[in-house]
Amino acid sequence: MKKIEVFGNFLLFSAMLMAQIPSAEEILKKIDENMVFDQAISKSKMVIHGRIGDRTIESKAWSKGNDLAMVEYLSPAREAGTKMLKTADKLWIYTPEPTDRIITISGHLLRQSVMGSDLSYEDITDNSSMIESYNAKVLGTETIFERNCYVLELVAKKDDISYYKRKIWVDVERMLPLKEERFAKSGKLLKKTEILEVFQQDGRWYPRHMTFKDMLSRGEGTEYFINSIDFNVDIPEYIFTKAALRR
Amino acid sequence: MLALKLAYRNLVGGGLRTCLNVLILSFSFLVIIWHRGLMLGWDRQARTDTINQQVGGGQYWHENYDPFDPLALTEAHGIIPEKLQSKEKYLPILVAQATIYPEGRVQSVLLKGIEPSQKILAIPTEHLELNIEEIPVILGSRMAKNSKLKLNDFVTVRWRDAKGIFDAADAKVAHIFTTDVPIIDMGQIYLPLQKLQEMMQLRGEATIIVVNQETTIAHDVPPWLFKDHSILLKDLDEYLKMGTIEGIIMWFILLLLAWIAIFDTQVLSIFRRQKEIGTDIALGMTRGQVIRVFTVEGTMYGILAAILAAIYGTPLLYYQAVNGYAIPEGTGEMGIAISDVMYPYFSFGLVFGTAFVVLLTTAIVSYLPARRISKMNPTDAIRGKLQ
Helix, strand or coil, X not given: CHHHHHHHHHHHHHHHHHHHCCXXXXXXXXXHHHHCCCEEEEEEEEEEEECCEEEEEEEEEEEECCCEEEXXXXXXXXXXXXXXXXXXXXXXXXXXXXXXXXXXXXXXXXXXXXXXXXXXXXXXXXXXXXXXXXXXXXXXXXXXXXXXXXXXXXXXXXXXXXXXXXXXXXXXXXXXXXXXXXXXXXXXXXXXXXEEEXXXXXXXXXXXXXXXXXXXXCCCCEEEEEEEEECCCCCCHHHHCHHHHHC | CHHHHHHHHHHHHHCHHHXXXXXXXXXXXXXXXHHHHHHHHHHHHHHHHHHHHHHCCEEEEECCCCCCCHHHHHHXXXXXXXXXXXXXXXXXXXXXXXXXXXXXCCEEEEEEEECCCCCCCCCCHHHHCXXXXXXXXXXXXXXXXXXXXXXXXXXXXXXXXXXXXXXXXXXXXXXXXXXXXHHHCCCEEEEEHHHHHHHHCCCCEECEEEECCCCCCCCCECCEEEECHHHHCHHHHHHHHHHHHHHHHHHHHHHHHHHHHHHHHHHHHHHHCHHHHHHHHHCCCCHHHHHHHHHHHHHHHHHHHHHHHHHHHHHHHHHHHHHCEECCCCHHHXXXXXXXXXXXXXXXXXXXXXXXXHHHHHHHHHHHHHHHHHHCCHHHHHHCCCC
């Protein structure tokens, strides 16, 4: 009799929890509210863990929507002054003196790794909305990094989305994807990201410290730190022009 | 006739000196012919292999295809036109960019989808006829070495389909082939055309269409543009032309060495035989006759050398023409079409042309020092007084 009672309580609790879980679309919308911005200026640090040691690259980025982004490398000295400009599906890289050259990157090269890291040029300049790109369903709940998370499976809505399928673990309280797995169309796991530290600014939660790992390569992964970010800015249009690369 | 007799007597009288001169000259003969034969053999081999393994009888390129612009590949494909569907005459190849992960290392490659049963290009594509879960791939030995892949190894391939979605699968190395044409080897792997079309979501499409060597076509089939040998072999021909110029310089240097040997011998001979020349002139021999003796003498060196070179050179050159010349390892990695064993080509024109040029120039360099004799005073010459 007692066993039946315990089982009944368990069912009731589960039903209550499920009833509390918002819809997948609502979760994605809340993630977008945190992660997608109109414009922002940020300073970040990327630590690439390679086989022969670590490399640290610091950069400053100006972003507007999903189409426009300008990134300038600040350190190390060898890379300082190098700039990347992204407009829609085109990307230009400017290397300062002595070469003083602008090269265009598009197509397949956009998917290449940035300076040997686990991030592609596309990853680094991506600011796309999840709800616009994916159909989602909630798989359940799990606890990771001592935080309660919704587990969602995302399948691309359109044909031109890089990752056909994603699985994300979304912090119930802060609505940030603390863990994410990105899959190929065949189902092969391609990339894994984790958010290890977050911060709150202007009412939104944002990652402070993330890790990226290309699951097909044997590298040790790349750490990404957002040192500062300002969402309340008005970035002039000239920043996103080729002329600005040489300034 | 007198000149011939005297020249012959002088040569025989020269003994060891004559033997050495003839031997060195014959050696020059042989090296000149061997070197030119090697260059000619390379030219023929490089051209033939490039046609057999890469170019075929010509190629149709999709209008957006540019072999030097990998960025253009995403747009460089189209439905194979009905006119170019015959499998006996046309070989469609689809080209796409991808990344492979041999032992976790990241490496960019070109994927080339090709019909496994094709007979148009001399690439062992029959090894792609495998019914396995993984993608069967074949690759050249340079690519295998570069990516550290071995036969039956598995490697993960990641690509993006025509729409841009990432996909990945495992491939199995079904065969590693050796080729003299590095351009079909380095940085690329071959897989069945139908498989690549499925992977890229490009059913019935190709990037280039190779034409067999028996078909002679010169018409574009828009958006497919026909490229004939004059375009497809332009770079190779230019490279070979450079090799020909270098070959001629080498040929000239070897010839110069032969000339110097003859010239030296003649100058020394004239110096040593001043009294003899003076006596001959005093006894009534004309200056022209004296010049003729020395010129014939020098030319006879050439003739004797040609005979000697033919005696020991013919079996040597024949052996090389049949068994080839092993090229040092690594030469083919310089990006030029060169096989591990190069077969020299000794044409009739090469052998007899070289012999004629050597004999003619030998006669000229023999004549030049002998000309000085015409200015010599016979009494001074008999007294051994240098002029």
